[in-house]
Amino acid sequence: MDESIIDVTGQSFTLPQSNSASRRDVPYWGHEYVSSYAEINNAGKEQRTFYKTFRANFLGEIYMDIQGNSNYAFILLFDLLNDYENHKDAARLELQLKVLGTHYPKTKIYGIKFLIQKLNARGDNDAIERLRREENFYEGSYNEDYWKLGSKYKTKLNLGNDDVVLLNKLYNPDNNFFNIEFCGLEVLKLYLVAIKRLNEIYQKETSTLDAELIKIADIIAIQHFKFVKGSGNYKYSLETVVNEMHSNIFKHCENAVREYYGHKRKLNTDIAYTSIDINNEYHGKLIIRLQKALAIYAPTLSYPNRDAELELNAQNPARWKIKYDELTNVYKGDSKQFVSDFIILGNLNKRNPAVENIFYEASKFMAQYDKIASLRLYIYYLHYDLKSVKFDNKPLAKTIQKSLFTTNEQLHNFQIIVSEMVNDKELDKALNAIPKVYAAKRKKIQIDRDAIQQVHEKHSGTVELLNEYLKDEYEDETTAFKTEEINADEMVMEITSKTAGQEISVFNAGISLTQIQCEILELFVKANLTVYHHDIEIFARSKGVFKNQLIESLNEACYDTLDDVLIEEEDEYYTITENYYQTIVAK
Incomplete structure (x- = not known):
């Protein structure tokens, strides 16, 4: 028999063939448990826009490669189930779910399960038995709990049976934070404690958490979905909504762990049901109690x-500031320990694209307490800055230089x-040389000040002669010295790169970017492509432009290349997706 033909109760359908020409860049959507179509509301604008194209293509018999982003396929699964509630055509639903399972295999088992539930609600036992035989779908023939958290962590967390059942209401969130094993385990433990506490609270009120969730699910089934109480769809929706509420409670628990560990980005915990009765029962009673427990x-x-x-x-480039504040607030004069603590902090941030800023700020702080410690920290700043995407080479402020160097000779050294x-780039060599800044005596430049005075006022000639000396002794093809006279007794010296004006842009030559646009893209790179609104505002202000104008101009500059906007706004962040950034980078 032709494998592309499915016989459904006497009707025949031809399975459309895959269209490999439908490949395109797919917006990344980190895997999470999708319990209903409503989860699309938790996705970003880019993902929601792509889903519309994905759905339209699927219904048009074009099957896109979603490049492992299985959330799109599961959203479509629930979308097709919702469509069935309108057209009530079981044969059509069966065809759609089989095609979905063929092209997106992760949905197959769930599609069969939901289809059997729909057929059972119709009382179509013959169709159910036929489907079970065709798909070899019988109890025990597959592991439905494979992706669920209770089964996955039963041994590692030494879970009892009740906890396994409770956690098996959830699927692995599979986001960057939860995928840090330590963090994921702490989320699970907090969730179990929170559920236990909620049950204790409700038991004092002669109820249980399950009873309260069913009460909420009943309101949703009747008011939101308009199901008749007691009907098959009503019963099915109760189970689905209760699991959805457990998933939402889990997100609240994960956000509490994120907050405690200084992870700034939070999960969206909004639910799709907005009626007053639902809000009163869920947010007004349950979530308030949950937050107190957390x-x-x-x-x-x-x-x-x-x-x-x-x-x-690595995920939070500014997280180091929490530890920085702790160390600076408790500083009691032990500069050796202070430097050691910051070296440890730097090692813990070695995968942080902004690691050099830790030592720059520490050096500034220490300048008022210990000169040698401050200079050592600045050397560490240079060490990490030299390894970064862009060598910023930020000099210490002139006021700090004046406090660190009492003579021009020390600054020169x-x-x-x-x-x-x-x-x-030899770190140890530079660190070992720091004490010599204040101890060593270098040869002095003999200057006839009387002769110089006849040519220039004050001591400007000293500056010129010193510049000539530095140029002869230390300047090379890449590095230049610049000396500025503050007054008759003070000079400030800076090292500059001769190639600074010859930097080659790291971005695609086909995209016309201004210097400011390049600099804001570098800001995104150092923040792992996610930047706070406030930080963008500060940057824009420093350049004398408006924040929105800057973002829009950059999106416009990249639009022809991406056929989409580069920078998306999400809550209090601006973000750039990794694949879009790679597209605008020069190859």
Whole structure:
């Protein structure tokens, strides 16, 4: 028999063939448990827009490669089930779900299960038995709980049967934070404690959490879905909505762990049901109690281990500021320990694209307490800055330089160390040389000040002669010295790159970008492609432009290349998707 023909109760349908020409870039959508079509509301604008194209193509017999982003397929599964409630054509639904399972295999088992539920509601036992035989779909023939959290973590968390059943109402969220194993386990433990606490609260009121969730699901089934109480669809929706509420409670628990561990991005915990009765029962009663429980139990979480710290800092480029504030607030004069603590903090941020800023800020702080410690920290700043995408080479402020160097000779000595490190990148050599800034005596330049005075006023000749000396002794093809006279007794010296004006843009030559646009893209790179509104506002202000104008101009510059906007706005963040960024980078 032709495998492309499915016989459904006497009717024949031809399975459309896959169209490989339908490939295109797919907006990334981190895998999460999709319990209903309403989960599309938790997706970003880019994902929602793509889904419309994906659905239209599917119904038009064009099957897109979603590149592992299975959420799109599961949303479509629930979308097709919702369509069935309108057309009531079981044969049509069966064809659609089989085609969906063929092209997106992860949905197959769930599609069969839901189809059997629909057929059972119709009392079509013959169709159910036929489907079971065709798909070899019998109890025990597949592991429905394979992706669920209780089964996955039963051994690792030493879970009892009740906890396994409870966690098996959930699927692996599969987001970046939860996928840090340490963080995922802490979320699971907090969830179990929170559920236990909610049950204790409701038992005092002669109820249970399950009873309260069913009460909410009843309101949703009747008011939102308009199902008749007691009908097959009503009963099915109760189970679906209760699981959806458990998933939402789990998100609240994960957000509490994220907050405690300094992970700024939070999950969207909004639900799709907005009636007053639903809001009163769910948010007004249950979620308020949940939040009180989380406020009590979140501080009991274990402190992240080293692996978790590395990953959290990589995902949150500004997370180091929490530890920075702790270390600076408790500083009692032990500069050696202070430097050691920041070296440890730097190591924990070695995968953080903004790691160099830790040492720059620490160096500024220490300048008022210990000069050698401050200069050591600045050398660490240069060490990491030299490894970054762009060598910023930020000099210390002139006021800080004045506090660190009491003579021009000391400043000169330090700038030589910096220049040599920029060239040879030898960290230990530079660190070992720091004490010599204040101890060593270098040869002095003999200057006839009387002769110079006849040519220039004050001591401008000293500056010129010193510049000539530095140029002869230390300047090379890549590094230049610049000396500025503050007054008769003070000079400030800076090292600059001769190639600074010859930088080659890392971005696609076909995209015409201004200097400001390149700089804001570098800001995104250092923040893992996600930047706070506030940070963009500060950057725009510093450049004398409006924030929205800057974002729109960059989106417009990249639109012809991407056929889409580059920068999306999500809550309090601006984000760039990884595949879009890679598209605009020069190959």
